[in-house]
Amino acid sequence: DAGVTQSPTHLIKTRGQQVTLRCSPISGHKSVSWYQQVLGQGPQFIFQYYEKEERGRGNFPDRFSARQFPNYSSELNVNALLLGDSALYLCASSLLSGRNQPQHFGDGTRLSIL
């Protein structure tokens, strides 16, 4: 079975542009979480979506938004890009929400802002 897939793998943008990152969870997984990992730091939680509804949001500005589709795939959108948005963006999926269970991570999208 395919694991969590993210696209694109690498992306270069300039300040002020907008970007959309995509995530396909493991088949049957209904929960998707997004994380931002700046170089040298641990990942930071951005959003969780479950059954197409936002279940949680980390401490990120409104320039960050996300959605989940009926097939449980998800998109993360970032508007008005800043240099500080340069990071590895990770998606993780799990079967359910609201209980302890392993999270399965994709390989991430590396976003560079020039």
Added chain:
Amino acid sequence: KNEVEQSPQNLTAQEGEFITINCSYSVGISALHWLQQHPGGGIVSLFMLSSGKKKHGRLIATINIQEKHSSLHITASHPRDSAVYICAVRRSGGGADGLTFGKGTHLIIQP
């Protein structure tokens, strides 16, 4: 102060050595995760713990809920164990499943 602290930040050891990585946290949790991240960026889940001890191959993870402390041990370390090991917690009290991460421990095993 970060809610999840790991030590050491960097660790270099010789092949065959016994490795211990520590994690302390300051919030109430429902579970603690140990994860492995290779240079390419992908993260692999190693363990999820809410109490006691788990073992998988040469890896052992323990947690002491009262002391808010967990350790990851690697026995008979091998160069292929070289990676960043990250501790992450799921806060108790319901809410989102988003994890709070430590900064990671960069482990290098030399042949």
